[in-house]
Amino acid sequence: MLQQAFNGLVGGAFYALLALGLSVIFGMLRVVNFAHGSFYMLGAFGAYVLLDSLGLNFWVALVTVPLLLGAAGMLVERVFVRRLTRLDPLYGFLFTFGLALILQDAVKHRYGVQSQPYPRPSALSGSLDLGLFDYPAYQVFVLAVSLLTCAATWLILTRTRVGTIVRAATERPELTRALGIDVGRWVAPVFGFGVALAGLAGVLAAPMRAVNPLMGADLIITVFAVVVIGGLGSIFGSVTAGFAIGLITALGDLYVPALSQTLVFVVMAAVLLWRPAGLFGREEAAL
Amino acid sequence: MGAPATPPPVLTARSLVKDFRGFRAVDGVDLDVADGAVHALVGPNGAGKTTLFHLLTGFHRPTAGRIHVGGRDLTGKSPEQVARHGVARSFQTTSLFPQMTPREHLELALQAGTTLGWRFWRSDRALRRFTGRALDLLDQVGLAAHADEPAGALAYGRKRALELALALALDPRVLLLDEPTAGMGTEDLTRTIELIQRIRAGRTVVMVEHNMSVVAALADRVTVLQAGQVLVEGPYAEVRRDPRVISAYLGDAHAAH
Numbered sequence: 001m002l003q004q005a006f007n008g009l010v011g012g013a014f015y016a017l018l019a020l021g022l023s024v025i026f027g028m029l030r031v032v033n034f035a036h037g038s039f040y041m042l043g044a045f046g047a048y049v050l051l052d053s054l055g056l057n058f059w060v061a062l063v064t065v066p067l068l069l070g071a072a073g074m075l076v077e078r079v080f081v082r083r084l085t086r087l088d089p090l091y092g093f094l095f096t097f098g099l100a101l102i103l104q105d106a107v108k109h110r111y112g113v114q115s116q117p118y119p120r121p122s123a124l125s126g127s128l129d130l131g132l133f134d135y136p137a138y139q140v141f142v143l144a145v146s147l148l149t150c151a152a153t154w155l156i157l158t159r160t161r162v163g164t165i166v167r168a169a170t171e172r173p174e175l176t177r178a179l180g181i182d183v184g185r186w187v188a189p190v191f192g193f194g195v196a197l198a199g200l201a202g203v204l205a206a207p208m209r210a211v212n213p214l215m216g217a218d219l220i221i222t223v224f225a226v227v228v229i230g231g232l233g234s235i236f237g238s239v240t241a242g243f244a245i246g247l248i249t250a251l252g253d254l255y256v257p258a259l260s261q262t263l264v265f266v267v268m269a270a271v272l273l274w275r276p277a278g279l280f281g282r283e284e285a286a287l
Numbered sequence: 288m289g290a291p292a293t294p295p296p297v298l299t300a301r302s303l304v305k306d307f308r309g310f311r312a313v314d315g316v317d318l319d320v321a322d323g324a325v326h327a328l329v330g331p332n333g334a335g336k337t338t339l340f341h342l343l344t345g346f347h348r349p350t351a352g353r354i355h356v357g358g359r360d361l362t363g364k365s366p367e368q369v370a371r372h373g374v375a376r377s378f379q380t381t382s383l384f385p386q387m388t389p390r391e392h393l394e395l396a397l398q399a400g401t402t403l404g405w406r407f408w409r410s411d412r413a414l415r416r417f418t419g420r421a422l423d424l425l426d427q428v429g430l431a432a433h434a435d436e437p438a439g440a441l442a443y444g445r446k447r448a449l450e451l452a453l454a455l456a457l458d459p460r461v462l463l464l465d466e467p468t469a470g471m472g473t474e475d476l477t478r479t480i481e482l483i484q485r486i487r488a489g490r491t492v493v494m495v496e497h498n499m500s501v502v503a504a505l506a507d508r509v510t511v512l513q514a515g516q517v518l519v520e521g522p523y524a525e526v527r528r529d530p531r532v533i534s535a536y537l538g539d540a541h542a543a544h
Binding site: 164172175183 | 344366371
């Protein structure tokens with residue numbers, strides 16, 4: 001049971017990283033980034049390609065792939081998303097959805113649909129005695145990286161000047177601009193940051209999960225549910241709901257395996273009925 | 288109109304037009320706001336007052352016409368550029384950051400004009416250097432005792448006072464107030480009139496206001512808008528007697544008093 005709970009937290013680590021990126025992007029841009037799952041998949045493929053064709057190991061990938069994807073994300077924001085922000089939000093959905101399909105099919109075209117192998121980094125191949133049970137060192141590492149990243153993001157948002165500006169622009173973009181603050185120049189970096197988080201999650205997933213073009217599409221639906229449960233645009237809500245949903249699905253696997261895939265959506269429906277803005281969302285944030 | 292011996296205008300709008308998909312919200316408005324004046328914009332709902340505000344502060348780009356502030360052409364500038372050129376505004380609906388305290392609001396506004404710029408890694412402690420000035424401003428609007436409460440929890444009148452303090456934080460040459468007394472009871476109303484009288488010193492105030500007693504108490508000049516056009520412009524005492532105004536707007540307001 002405890003072991004399964006730990007599995008759940010590790011799964012939650014991925015939900016939390018992805019939901020965090022989605023939330024940061026949504027907060028600042030009011031765009032639901034449907035391509036988020038594809039960026040996660042590209043993160044995993046990035047790690048695979050670095051190893052396979054350049055011989056660069058996991059640790060190199062862990063640093064460079066999120067940076068490269070973050071830069072690509074900024075470019076996507078500058079070239080495409082920015083042009084859509086003045087239009088109906090529907091155009092943002094359509095664009096990111098189309099981008100998701102294009103990225104997914106491009107990778108499928110090049111590498112096929114079969115899963116690519118990616119070895120665990122040798123330093124993390126053993127297992128750790130966590131007192132109650134032994135646990136693979138790699139999974140412990142994933143959990144730690146995710147928690148640290150979420151904590152660091154939280155600190156940036158609450159303890160730095162740019163964090164204050166991003167929070168201000170998230171809550172009241174017009175008022176922030178009326179104060180003479182150039183919100184526009186922070187939009188691309190924030191989008192890039194969210195994409196980089198997805199890339200980081202992808203690199204972390206490569207040694208644990210099958211690296212294939214559909215890995216993002218499979219995961220992202222659950223992540224959307226996580227974001228809705230936590231409250232769209234709520235940073236704290238996304239992370240908390242990410243870990244909670246990880247736990248719930250893992251324990252669901254154990255006790256009601258038939259329901260484990262639907263459990264997330266049952267929780268989502270219940271939360272929406274009870275608190276339409278999500279557990280940590282505010283009604284006005286939806287405006 | 289040409290009232291003699293008025294100081295030169297600090298804010299001028301010439302032939303301003305704003306179209307929204309075939310609907311002309313502002314239709315050739317000329318506006319001269321004298322330096323140091325309190326200038327009220329009045330008119331029935333849908334007259335184009337708020338659209339005019341959005342044009343003057345860069346939130347809307349005019350379809351045609353030009354805007355100058357202090358001799359500088361601000362036509363088509365972004366809201367943040369307009370703000371940095373000394374034009375601050377408040378919003379019609381209460382607009383604050385509910386999670387932040389009044390002090391944090393002011394620290395944020397005060398740093399906007401500084402060179403902290405891109406150095407995002409600077410701790411938010413860099414903002415603390417503005418604390419003294421922030422507390423001064425809060426004191427001016429009577430909020431010193433509430434400096435560290437979340438803004439969302441403040442009483443309505445205090446929220447509006449904080450909005451004024453925020454606009455003042457930019458030390459604007461021109462202050463645009465969008466219905467500063469909307470939704471206020473008599474007590475808050477009196478306090479707000481006093482407050483505006485105090486903060487107008489050394490600046491120019493343009494305000495959209497529905498309440499004629501507030502206009503009478505504060506405004507040096509009044510521009511009456513109707514259907515996106517200027518109906519009448521002049522001192523309050525003249526404007527209120529103008530038959531066109533009475534039939535269009537003031538008549539109703541007086542009847543209601």
